[in-house]
Amino acid sequence: MSAMLEVVGLDTCYGRTQVLWDIGFSVAEGRTVALIGSNGAGKTTVLNTICGILRPRKGQVIFEGKPITDIPAHHLVGMGLVQVPEGRELFSRMTVMENLELAAYARRDGAVDKDIRGVLERFPVLGKRRLQISGTLSGGEQQMLAIARGLIARPRLLLLDEPSWGLAPMVIDAVFDTIKAIQAEGTTILLVEQNATQALAVADEAYVLEHGRIVLGGTAESVAMNDEVTRVYLGGFNPRGQ
Numbered sequence: 269m270s271a272m273l274e275v276v277g278l279d280t281c282y283g284r285t286q287v288l289w290d291i292g293f294s295v296a297e298g299r300t301v302a303l304i305g306s307n308g309a310g311k312t313t314v315l316n317t318i319c320g321i322l323r324p325r326k327g328q329v330i331f332e333g334k335p336i337t338d339i340p341a342h343h344l345v346g347m348g349l350v351q352v353p354e355g356r357e358l359f360s361r362m363t364v365m366e367n368l369e370l371a372a373y374a375r376r377d378g379a380v381d382k383d384i385r386g387v388l389e390r391f392p393v394l395g396k397r398r399l400q401i402s403g404t405l406s407g408g409e410q411q412m413l414a415i416a417r418g419l420i421a422r423p424r425l426l427l428l429d430e431p432s433w434g435l436a437p438m439v440i441d442a443v444f445d446t447i448k449a450i451q452a453e454g455t456t457i458l459l460v461e462q463n464a465t466q467a468l469a470v471a472d473e474a475y476v477l478e479h480g481r482i483v484l485g486g487t488a489e490s491v492a493m494n495d496e497v498t499r500v501y502l503g504g505f506n507p508r509g510q
């Protein structure tokens with residue numbers, strides 16, 4: 269099976285400061301790949317380079333067999349490469365419904381209303397709050413809205429940047445249940461997380477990013493069993509229980 273996403277030898281800089289070195293990995297269709305790493309490791313920079321917000325100095329991103337390194341982010345959304353950004357980035361003064369309608373704006377087909385009804389059914393809490401100003405939602409509700417907005421764009425590949433950030437443990441469980449449901453529908457996912465425990469429990473494959481370099485990669489089982497990963501990222505506990 270050929271990969272849906274191939275990342276080959278990416279170097280990315282901010283001005284003269286290089287923060288990524290030779291990043292390479294692939295995501296096969298229908299799989300979930302986790303990218304884990306501490307604060308400042310370069311996780312968001314990897315996602316932003318993939319989805320066209322940043323240009324790499326070297327290397328290539330190939331999506332469904334097509335080099336996309338020079339394609340701007342808004343075109344990539346139409347091709348099915350959709351990011352749910354770190355910090356959610358909602359239009360906080362607009363209502364839930366307005367946020368969803370804006371997400372649908374780029375689509376030209378007639379199924380938008382049906383898709384909005386679909387996500388409001390999938391996230392009943394958003395359905396109930398569809399006229400509420402999104403800045404007044406709880407953190408968990410805002411994350412649900414950010415994911416719902418991503419789904420409206422009908423992703424083939426969904427990039428999730430720290431969906432559990434700032435949420436209470438029970439709410440994190442609900443977010444991960446949503447991720448499992450999206451997985452079960454066959455959507456391919458690249459998941460960036462500091463919460464390695466949850467990420468390794470849902471992923472098929474995983475990569476560890478340290479100081480802008482991939483230092484380890486393989487099946488999520490093998491990464492979770494690595495002694496260094498268990499000690500540094502999992503607090504000594506292997507979430508897959510193997």
Ligand SMILES: Nc1ncnc2c1ncn2[C@@H]1O[C@H](COP(=O)(O)OP(=O)(O)OP(=O)(O)O)[C@@H](O)[C@H]1O
Binds near residue numbers: 308462
């Ligand atoms: N716009 C920017 N300009 C300059 N340096 C930046 C910029 N954004 C990020 N960096 C630097 O690049 C490095 C990687 O940052 P990045 O945000 O990709 O890390 P991260 O793994 O996503 O961290 P976090 O877990 O805190 O979100 C850090 O050293 C950061 O300070």
Ligand SMILES: [Mg+2]
Binds near residue numbers: 312354429
């Ligand atoms: Mg980040």
